[in-house]
Amino acid sequence: MSSVEEPRIAVERDGAIATVTLSNPGKLNALTVSMWRELARAMNALSAEDALRCVVLRGAGTEAFAAGADLAEFAKVRNNAGQGRAYHHEYVGGALKAVGECRHPTVAMIHGPCVGGGLELACMCDLRIAGESGRFGVPINRLGFAIAYDELAALLLLTGRAVALEILVEGRVWEAKEALAKGLVTRVVPDAKLEAEVRATAQRVAEGAPLVNRWHKRFVRRLAPRPAPLTEADIAESFAYFSTGDYRIGMDAFANKKKPKFVGK
Amino acid sequence: MSSVEEPRIAVERDGAIATVTLSNPGKLNALTVSMWRELARAMNALSAEDALRCVVLRGAGTEAFAAGADLAEFAKVRNNAGQGRAYHHEYVGGALKAVGECRHPTVAMIHGPCVGGGLELACMCDLRIAGESGRFGVPINRLGFAIAYDELAALLLLTGRAVALEILVEGRVWEAKEALAKGLVTRVVPDAKLEAEVRATAQRVAEGAPLVNRWHKRFVRRLAPRPAPLTEADIAESFAYFSTGDYRIGMDAFANKKKPKFVGK
Amino acid sequence: MSSVEEPRIAVERDGAIATVTLSNPGKLNALTVSMWRELARAMNALSAEDALRCVVLRGAGTEAFAAGADLAEFAKVRNNAGQGRAYHHEYVGGALKAVGECRHPTVAMIHGPCVGGGLELACMCDLRIAGESGRFGVPINRLGFAIAYDELAALLLLTGRAVALEILVEGRVWEAKEALAKGLVTRVVPDAKLEAEVRATAQRVAEGAPLVNRWHKRFVRRLAPRPAPLTEADIAESFAYFSTGDYRIGMDAFANKKKPKFVGK
Numbered sequence: 001m002s003s004v005e006e007p008r009i010a011v012e013r014d015g016a017i018a019t020v021t022l023s024n025p026g027k028l029n030a031l032t033v034s035m036w037r038e039l040a041r042a043m044n045a046l047s048a049e050d051a052l053r054c055v056v057l058r059g060a061g062t063e064a065f066a067a068g069a070d071l072a073e074f075a076k077v078r079n080n081a082g083q084g085r086a087y088h089h090e091y092v093g094g095a096l097k098a099v100g101e102c103r104h105p106t107v108a109m110i111h112g113p114c115v116g117g118g119l120e121l122a123c124m125c126d127l128r129i130a131g132e133s134g135r136f137g138v139p140i141n142r143l144g145f146a147i148a149y150d151e152l153a154a155l156l157l158l159t160g161r162a163v164a165l166e167i168l169v170e171g172r173v174w175e176a177k178e179a180l181a182k183g184l185v186t187r188v189v190p191d192a193k194l195e196a197e198v199r200a201t202a203q204r205v206a207e208g209a210p211l212v213n214r215w216h217k218r219f220v221r222r223l224a225p226r227p228a229p230l231t232e233a234d235i236a237e238s239f240a241y242f243s244t245g246d247y248r249i250g251m252d253a254f255a256n257k258k259k260p261k262f263v264g265k
Numbered sequence: 266m267s268s269v270e271e272p273r274i275a276v277e278r279d280g281a282i283a284t285v286t287l288s289n290p291g292k293l294n295a296l297t298v299s300m301w302r303e304l305a306r307a308m309n310a311l312s313a314e315d316a317l318r319c320v321v322l323r324g325a326g327t328e329a330f331a332a333g334a335d336l337a338e339f340a341k342v343r344n345n346a347g348q349g350r351a352y353h354h355e356y357v358g359g360a361l362k363a364v365g366e367c368r369h370p371t372v373a374m375i376h377g378p379c380v381g382g383g384l385e386l387a388c389m390c391d392l393r394i395a396g397e398s399g400r401f402g403v404p405i406n407r408l409g410f411a412i413a414y415d416e417l418a419a420l421l422l423l424t425g426r427a428v429a430l431e432i433l434v435e436g437r438v439w440e441a442k443e444a445l446a447k448g449l450v451t452r453v454v455p456d457a458k459l460e461a462e463v464r465a466t467a468q469r470v471a472e473g474a475p476l477v478n479r480w481h482k483r484f485v486r487r488l489a490p491r492p493a494p495l496t497e498a499d500i501a502e503s504f505a506y507f508s509t510g511d512y513r514i515g516m517d518a519f520a521n522k523k524k525p526k527f528v529g530k
Numbered sequence: 531m532s533s534v535e536e537p538r539i540a541v542e543r544d545g546a547i548a549t550v551t552l553s554n555p556g557k558l559n560a561l562t563v564s565m566w567r568e569l570a571r572a573m574n575a576l577s578a579e580d581a582l583r584c585v586v587l588r589g590a591g592t593e594a595f596a597a598g599a600d601l602a603e604f605a606k607v608r609n610n611a612g613q614g615r616a617y618h619h620e621y622v623g624g625a626l627k628a629v630g631e632c633r634h635p636t637v638a639m640i641h642g643p644c645v646g647g648g649l650e651l652a653c654m655c656d657l658r659i660a661g662e663s664g665r666f667g668v669p670i671n672r673l674g675f676a677i678a679y680d681e682l683a684a685l686l687l688l689t690g691r692a693v694a695l696e697i698l699v700e701g702r703v704w705e706a707k708e709a710l711a712k713g714l715v716t717r718v719v720p721d722a723k724l725e726a727e728v729r730a731t732a733q734r735v736a737e738g739a740p741l742v743n744r745w746h747k748r749f750v751r752r753l754a755p756r757p758a759p760l761t762e763a764d765i766a767e768s769f770a771y772f773s774t775g776d777y778r779i780g781m782d783a784f785a786n787k788k789k790p791k792f793v794g795k
Contacts, residue, residue: 050794105699126695141473146480153488158692161485162423165391166451168481169370170466171473186696201700208671208701209776210794215676215767216698220691222764223683225490225755234487237480246474264315264475406738411745418753426750427688430656431716433746434635435731436738490755499752502745511739529580529740 009038016053023060028067036091043098053206058109068116081239088148099124103214105205109198110134123154130176131191137173144250145241274303281318282467288325293332301356308363318471323374333381346504353413364389368479370470374463375399388419395441396456402438409515410506539568546583553590558597566621573628583736588639598646611769618678629654633744635735639728640664653684660706661721667703674780675771
């Protein structure tokens with residue numbers, strides 16, 4: 001677990017600012033089960049610290065924020081609806097919840113791909129600052145599976161229905177400029193200035209009264225209108241893709257680097 | 266009914282992509298009762314087809330998407346509150362519902378005026394791609410009547426309260442660039458490239474797993490927070506304009522191509 | 531009360547258009563208790579007038595819309611949680627409600643600072659037209675106090691969660707161009723053209739059927755999904771900052787023109 005090459009979540013502190021790094025070397029920081037779980041634990045632990053003022057969430061290196069879930073382990077850990085519920089609700093949902101409910105303000109620092117689960121994590125942060133290399137999308141209709149409700153809710157926190165549908169149904173990956181115009185990121189700067197801009201922003205946040213920042217996060221959540229509670233049938237439907245042929249077609253095509261030919265069942 | 270000059274809804278197929286065309290020649294494709302009803306039927310029928318992957322909704326020709334309801338027939342079919350309820354809830358509302366609930370992803374292709382009921386139809390599509398000639402507005406406060414709740418809900422699906430109020434209360438018609446900046450359209454391209462862009466987009470949509478696209482549409486709808494249900498009094502109020510003098514003033518001014526002078530009662 | 535140097539709310543009429551002016555000379559029109567109360571009274575009275583068509587809300591002069599609440603009187607009128615509830619719910623909340631529920635369309639005309647309570651007032655208007663000098667923010671985390679729920683709701687009417695969190699947690703003051711890009715204002719024009727643009731806009735609004743404009747305002751409000759009702763505990767929490775040391779630190783630093791050093795309790 002200690003090798004620098006293993007998937008992991010690193011936490012560093014610089015005064016009152018903590019940096020949480022998503023690291024999966026050679027895989028554009030794609031998130032594994034162990035990373036989702038470690039991220040939830042790390043964020044919950046940081047949230048409990050009274051002396052912190054701001055948490056920065058980033059990918060290791062400057063190549064990617066996170067290219068989504070690590071599909072390589074899907075065959076083992078997420079291969080049927082039962083595993084899917086555990087994977088998405090417990091592991092992914094747990095990490096999204098921990099980021100979203102962190103008491104301290106959070107800033108996502110985004111280089112390169114910020115896709116699928118990576119984008120959802122960024123959506124749960126309070127601010128999203130991207131370099132021009134930022135790339136944004138949720139192209140899972142190419143893989144034959146659907147977004148889980150917790151993850152869709154993360155997207156809809158930021159964007160209205162139109163942008164969420166565009167990103168999901170068209171399956172394109174957007175450049176930073178388009179993501180900015182559509183409200184998916186807070187601001188875009190040249191990559192060479194990204195670290196400095198994030199540091200300056202975290203510093204500005206950290207200079208505010210910390211209890212006030214925590215209250216403001218709570219109050220904004222409190223005023224959000226909510227949909228009717230999800231039923232068991234809603235949740236079951238959201239994992240029904242596991243029993244489709246198109247799910248196998250999508251995953252096989254991805255594994256074999258081919259374009260999938262979906263059949264609609 | 267078969268003459269090319271009659272108002273009608275045409276449906277064509279190109280592989281897994283259907284194109285639905287609003288056609289009212291010489292009237293900028295303004296929508297008649299027969300068109301609203303035919304559109305609902307056509308969309309419901311297409312929705313039931315399993316082999317479809319995407320539906321494009323457009324105006325006939327390249328002059329207009331649709332310049333709203335065809336006011337010429339209002340004196341006959343929508344001249345009091347009772348007719349108004351049937352017209353807006355049954356005919357317009359039925360068409361908006363059929364477009365919004367189409368199982369397949371929908372793309373509006375927009376040349377020229379996309380106004381009133383035309384804009385509301387475009388709002389119910391999943392993507393809205395406009396040429397630079399696109400013109401957007403709901404200038405019905407010039408006509409002395411108010412928007413029906415189903416139609417206002419269509420606008421509010423896309424835009425927040427501020428943009429909806431601006432478009433309704435100011436009564437301006439926006440150019441495509443402004444509509445894009447305000448989130449009313451997905452993207453804008455030169456008119457000469459509009460058909461190619463819509464085709465490429467529909468193709469991208471059609472390459473996604475179709476069940477996943479259908480689920481994503483359902484899930485986004487499922488997570489939308491809703492207002493308290495409308496009461497009979499709400500609905501009656503929304504058609505109270507029929508009993509105002511200003512409604513007659515607005516309609517007469519329109520018929521006589523004059524500027525209305527409203528009196529506020 | 532009649533001296534031009536006293537804080538006051540002025541009301542003028544030009545035909546069917548009324549202009550309400552926030553005036554606190556030498557203080558960038560910062561709002562005092564008497565101004566909040568006078569504004570509520572003035573807006574309620576204008577709302578009741580049948581002959582009006584549009585209300586413009588502006589700051590006196592061309593230096594500022596309103597630089598928020600007048601902090602100079604806080605020590606006397608808003609110095610503990612009990613006073614805070616009266617101040618924010620009764621005086622500020624009363625003015626915001628009167629602006630938001632005005633039957634006639636409202637247009638904010640914005641020069642210079644439009645900050646804190648000034649921005650919240652602008653948010654309650656139907657249209658917000660800013661000169662390039664417009665400056666927008668709610669940097670109260672620098673003062674050690676939190677936004678009241680009525681005031682946060684005003685912000686969230688216009689912007690989603692992301693923009694509200696950015697403005698509150700980062701504590702920056704935005705230029706007009708950024709406010710436009712983030713949906714906080716309707717449009718931006720050069721300062722030299724601001725009065726003419728507001729006049730033309732109010733005129734466009736006034737040419738619409740007045741009952742229709744009033745209905746449209748009501749219908750948009752009617753369709754807004756609402757959060758669960760606030761509890762007594764929610765409201766008490768929103769004023770808990772009065773019992774923190776950071777509140778005193780923030781207010782003292784402001785009074786002494788120093789940068790506050792918050793301690794998190």
